[in-house]
Amino acid sequence: MAGEILDNQGRGEASWGLPSIHPEGRKYGLIAAAIALVPLLLGWQFIGWPLLLLSLGVFAFFRDPERVVPQDDKSIVAPADGLVTLIQTLEPPAEMLGSDGSGVPGLAPGPVTRVSIFMSVFDVHINRAPIAGTVQRVVYIPGKFVNADLDKASEENERQLVLIERNDGLMIAFTQIAGLVARRIVPFIKPGDTVAKGQRIGLIRFGSRVDVYLPAGTQPKVLLGQRVIAGETILAEIGATALLEGIAQ
Template sequence: MQIHNEGKKIIPVAFFVLAVIDAIIYFTLRDYLIFYVLMAASLSLAVLVVFFFRVPQREIVRNKKHVLAAADGEIVEIIKVYEKEYFKDERLQVSIFMSVFNVHQNRAPIGGEVVYQHHKRGAYYPAFVKKSSELNERCSTVFKMDDGTEVLSRQIAGTVAQRIVTYKKPGHKIEQGDEYGFIRFGSRVDLFLPLDSEVQVKLHQKTVGGQTVVALLNHSK
């Protein structure tokens, strides 16, 4: 199992903090039953931190007619909305909620060029609620295919997530399914698609980033 670069920054700090806490617990509570409970909890937390930053090896099947899931998680919304930040028209919104147990890499739903990106500070409502899309801290990235088809992928921080990272900036080229960002500790990704896209997923369906086909595009050549 590979560890994401974001994890290489966080894991040593988390382990140091846990080690300090464990030392305090050992010297103050080792003669009590709760000592074993707390040590088991500390070990479980250490394992969870490592597990969170795992990077699975995946085979990406690229197809210009497909919009791929931008993240692992669960489909929590499929609705028609007015997207007012970039498109300023109606779009199909497909939202994927990521729990702390999901892989948190964010992958490009289509291949092409990054033509827009905007990071906005905001609140930290639970990422599975509807208002998080408009009110939470978020970063919108638009991918544009060679034929002009555009898909907006919006990374949204949740209650626990406090850091949204993007590795691709406007002007960068990216292959469909490649990593473009990462969100720490529970979050959400909203995809905004052309209205004539044919959605291929259902509410509460589990998704695999870079593999699950979220929709079929009718604008692609």
């Protein structure tokens, strides 16, 4: 199905299949499986079988399912699978503001809406581009590994900031944030790369968070507490500011 055009009129074909395992995770799954085989060969079933199940969990963590990405110009898609845990109005990170000395402009100062998506160890951890455009900045910042669900994680944790600019000049910044268990942010992109909306741009190993800074004058189309799917869920529509309410049930 990869690359196939599908629509809301029934065009295309869809079928269920097992998701592929991203190459970044295959080595970890194989290592875990090899470790599990040692006690099994020694007859220590009570140790070997739980370790073998753990190796299956490692493979599942690095699953990389295909996604059907909305192609309209107004939509901004979620860059991560997970739970919307914070929606706040604040200033973007200083690293994304103004010129960085390379002649490439950054975001304009002023408060914008930030949507935070928390990824548990059970979520898909492949991150995707929220819009199509050119990667203007990739800034890595070392830091702590406090719970990624906490607000202060945006300022204290190890993180990587990415700025993407569309052909019309619209810019979106987002931050990949490491967490308690996550210990490495793996980028698939670099400054100057051209990315499609929904394209895989990186992953964070073992539980983490992604913050998205929406353009000024744009409010999210997701609700606090909602689960989103990377590359598929429409996080916001450019220029839309309507209040949306939901009821947890």
